[in-house]
Amino acid sequence: MKTQNRKQIAPQIITQTLKTHPVAIVLVVLVIIFSIFFPERFLTSMNFTSILKQFTTLMLFALGPSMLVVMGSLDLSFVGIWMLGGILVWILTPVLGMSSIFIIPVLGIFTGFMIGIIQVKAKIPSFILTLSLLVIYSGLTATFAGGYTRHVNGYDFITMKLIPYFPSAFLWTIPLIVAAIYIMKRTSMGVYIYAIGSNEEGARLAGINVDKYKILAFTMSGLFTGIGSIILFQHLGAAVPLELNLNEMTMPLVAIVLGGTPLLGGSGGPQRTVLGALTFSVLYRGLLLSMVNPYALQLLIGLLLIISIVVGSRGLKGVNVT
Amino acid sequence: MTSLEDSIIEIKGVSKTFNGVIHAIKDISIAIRQNEIVGVVGENGAGKSTLMKVLVGVYPPDKGELYYRGEMVPFPKSPKEAAKRGISIVYQEKGVIPCLKVYQFLFLGHEDKYEKLSNLNLSVMRKHAKDILEELHVNCDVDSFMYELPLSTQKMVEIAKSILSVRLEHGNDNVASVIILDEPTAPLTIEERKKLFSDILGMKKNASFIFVSHIIPEVMEFTDRIHVLRDGRLVANFDLTKDKITEEDLFREIVGKESSEHIYKQEIKSDINEEIVLSVKNLSKKGCYYDISFDLHKGECIGIFGPAGSGKSEITNSIAGLINYESGTLTIKGRDVKSKEPPYARLRRGIGYFSGEIDKNLFLNWPITKNISILNIEKILSRFISVMSFNAEKKMAKRIVDKLRIKTSDVNADCYSLSGGSKQKISVGKWLEKSPDILLLENPTIGIDVGARNDIYETILEMNKSGISMVLVSDDPEEYYVLCNKIIFIKEGRIQKVLNPEKFKEVMSS
Secondary structure, eight states, rough: OGGHHHHHHHHHHHHHHHHHOTHHHHHHHHHHHHHOOHHHHHHSSSHHHHHHHHHHHHHHHHHHHHHHHHHTOOOOOOOOHHHHHHHHHHHHHHHHHHGGGGGHHHHHHHHHHHHHHHHHHHHOOHHHHHHHHHHHHHHHHHHHTTTOOEEEOOOOGGGOOOOOTTTTHHHHHHHHHHHHHHHHSHHHHHHHHHHHHHOHHHHHHHTTTHHHHHHHHHHOOOOOOOOHHHHHHHTTTSSEEESSOOOHHHHHHHHHHTTTTTTTTTSOHHHHHHHHHHHHOOOOOOHHHHTHHHHHHHHHHHHHHHHHHHHHHHHHHOOOOO | OOOOTTEEEEEEEEEEETTTEEEEEEEEEEEEEEEEEEEOOOOOTSSSSHHHHHHTTSSSSSSEEEEETTTTEEOSSSHHHHHHEEEEEEEESOOOOOTBBHHHHHHHOOOOGGGETHHHHHHHHHHHHHHHHHHHHHHOTSSBGGSSSSSHHHHHHHHHHHHHHHHHTTOOTTTTOEEESSSTTTTTTTTHHHHHHHHHHGGGGEEEEEEEEEEEHHHHHHHHHEEEEEEEEHHHHHHHHTTTOOOOHHHHHHHOGGGGGGGGOOOOOOOOOOOOOEEEEEETTTTTEEEEEEETTTTTTEEEEEEEEEEEEHHHHHHSSSOOOEEEEEEEEEEOOOOTHHHHHHHTEEEEEEEHHHHHHTTSSSSHHHHHHOOOGGGOOOOSOOOBBHHHHHHHHHHHHHHTTTOOOOOSBGGGSSSSHHHHHHHHHHHHHHHSSSEEEESSTTTHHHHHHHHHHHHHHHHHHHTEEEEEEOOOOHHHHHHHHHHEEEETTEEEEEEEEEHHHHHHOO
16 A cells, blocks of 8 residues: 555545444444433443443354355254254264253254255245244244253353353354355355356356355254254253244344345355344343333334335445346 | 367367257367457347357356367366466456455455465555556556446456466466456446447456457457357358458348348338427437437337447337436427336336346246236226226236237246247236336347247337337347337447438348
8 A cells, every 4th residue: 555545544444334224323323322311320330331242142143044145045953953953963962972062953954954965956036945944843842841941050160250241152252243244255165156156057157057156055053053052952052942033033133234234145245244132232232221111112123124125225225236 | 161270269169058969169269379359249139149158167068179279178177267268258247246346346255365474464465456457457456346446447357367267276476377268348428338348458468368249330440350150050150450441241140131030020001199298308318329319100100220239229228218318308298207217206207117037027936817907907997986897817827828819728827837929928927017108128029039029029019000109229230220200320329320220121131
């Protein structure tokens, strides 16, 4: 860079960031609003930790799927992997001991690979396919659990306190996020995923084995969800729920779309989901503090999802897709 | 075709059949020398694309030989192998990936050359991308997204990508490459085309080009030699550096003289009503057409004729409301309409738009009855309540099927199962049933055989006689002669002259 341009670089970076990540403005505005209205409740270390906890949950669920949304697909199976994985850990711990926790990533890889194969061969929309799988997994979970919520002990080390105010689950999440961004930005697989999401036919014409990379991407998403679920397993209380929680399914989607990854694919990615998850966590915590009726919160999540999808697709209209 | 000295790529006697019956291409021999632009022209379905796909390894040929620098080599089995033989292709559309950055797009599919332990060396990629774009005089930033570039620059980057893929496969920067351009100008405006061509001429010293097109003036202007394909055969070769030929010569070879004799002839009626149903005044859209004015009388059929890319289809699309216009006025039956009025509102005013491209106007997985009634629902509603009567629907479909002599056993058959000609007849038939005041026709008989063609002409003329006014746009000049009362010649988006059919015929056959 030339020296005379140095001075202009800093504002340039800021304007560039605002252009590509408009949700950053929303985040800043939210923090300011909540700090003004609830200074003694919002600006506390406890709230800070809570926001990070919420962020961790969202991020671990949304990480794998956000890579698939870039490809123009959707993966809802993440909650299913977490639930079924948890119950498998409960079943296997007496047999295998501590190492049974690794059954979750194995399940994740298996699930992703299976989704990828079915999606590529049968050409079913990934949304409906993964939704069906989610229902199957929650059914399996309830069957295996025999109708009771099961607790598994002995994995406390995952959430052992390391640094004050920072939940350790959050610390474990960082390398995962870095790995996901690295894959999307610095490897050929990442480039191919963007290419497929942007123009599948064009990617095929450029000599890319589209089917192979689709299967790989689903498998990778499953792997990320699987590893994330190890952390989540302890983070969310080392217990396996029997009922499918709708919020757990929709909130990560809100984080992805709010971050600025359009559902049509082609742009965005995990780095934007980080921002989306953070913004959503701040909003969610702030509204909890503002004593909004908890049922109204659910309404808000739905509205937010619709608004961010509309804004996301409108934003894409400026893009000259040929 | 004599074999050429110093050719890079030469093919001899290439044939390809599909399903063992239809000859897509037959016994074609072509050679390409270093640093020249060779044109391959022909109508839709003449076999241009098949030939190119054989060259880049998408289809294996049934017969034929390929020579690379005089040595016989087997035909490539994949685009990657084709690149090893120095051949690469730029596709007509869909080749660009809008959300990738320029340098990412340039190396797409060749990342392995820049990969170490699955880590892409981005700075080296950027630098190489910059170098190649500079060498080929493509002026753009390697870090901008593809969609940010103007369309002509996008095409140039695609061409650069093709040259690059040949070089990367060889591992040598000085290798001679043959780049196939498959109708590269199709999505471009007139101004962008000019820019693209001057850029391609500048690249001539870096590579040879095969330029596939059906746009005659472009081919005449920019190529050194021209091969004409018709019905899968090589029918003519011109060396523009030696032979002196006119656009009409080339045109006659492309269309073929014998094809015109089968076409249905009908005396053009002269009793045109004075009433003006559609009036176009100074209509302009930047990059497509400029200052177009004409009046369409009741019962008249006006043809807008010009080479492909002259803006003729954009004019009808603007009248139909499919695209907007920028200035000028459009008056339908005495009423001015807004540029942005959508097609359904235009239909309510009495403007129908019929394109011969089947996937544009038929629901192929629907039965014939539904395909006809979709446009005429108000005709089959029961008298008392707004419920569709399947009986009336069936009757209507039967009427059309009989009238247009559509070969089908059952009006409830899915349109998939019908032949191309029958599909086209159904699309015409639904407009016959609708009978709008004005019908815009775009390539009404594209890709169908002579018999079905005559049936469709007959129907169109009958509709015309019953008082429907029409505007025709077509790639086939015979069609204008058969159907139109008046033919407007346009070139590069501007009206050149207005002719009557006899005069038009004279001009075309002289």
